[in-house]
Amino acid sequence: MIKIIIQFGVSSILLLFSTAVAWYEGSAILDKPWEWIYSTPFTQLLYGGVGDSADISQLDYFVYSAKFQPTFPIIMVLSSLYLLVLIGYYILKKEKNWFAYYLFFLGGGLFLFSYFISNSPTVGGRIMFPLFLICGLASITTALIIYYQFLNRIRMKKIIN
Incomplete structure (x- = not known):
């Protein structure tokens, strides 16, 4: 804590x-x-x-x-x-699958932001575009990893039982 x-x-x-x-x-x-x-x-x-x-x-x-x-x-x-x-x-x-959904939603929002500034002619726009894109990709990738770990735990419990 x-x-x-x-x-x-x-x-x-x-x-x-x-x-x-x-x-x-x-x-x-x-x-x-x-x-x-x-x-x-x-x-x-x-x-x-x-x-x-x-x-x-x-x-x-x-x-x-x-x-x-x-x-x-x-x-x-x-x-x-x-x-x-x-x-x-x-x-x-405690709800890993909901955390994965949360990260997926956050990543989608970041992709949306990167789309809005993709054609910016300013210095900040050219820097912010890849920043939002990379953070969105990292968020969605992490969400997928967490979600598939969650699914594997459920499958393992079914196999054991």
Whole structure:
């Protein structure tokens, strides 16, 4: 139990730190009005467009940071994924097949994210695409391994009985 608490604490601190730095780096969008049309999807979704810098949603800071300074957004993604897997493992550790389904669903979501950013011309998009693709592949592969181990245990119990 103490191992999970330490892992949860370290990854949470890493997530909070990287989020704060990415948010700060992304605030540079306020000074670049030519980028507002391309890097403010949340503002455009909520308000229909950007009139001036005060209209920009705080979430768009992360979009801008991920596109042009992707180091801390990558750390955010990795620590978030680690937390999601850790939480899923802790909640579903007694039901291995459900944990496998959880990982499969998580991997599918990561593949979907990689598809959405596959044609990105920015530095961050070119880095995030393989990151999401590899993490999705690792998640689905792990899910399949866990699931087949679960099936083999069931088969062995039937053979023994």
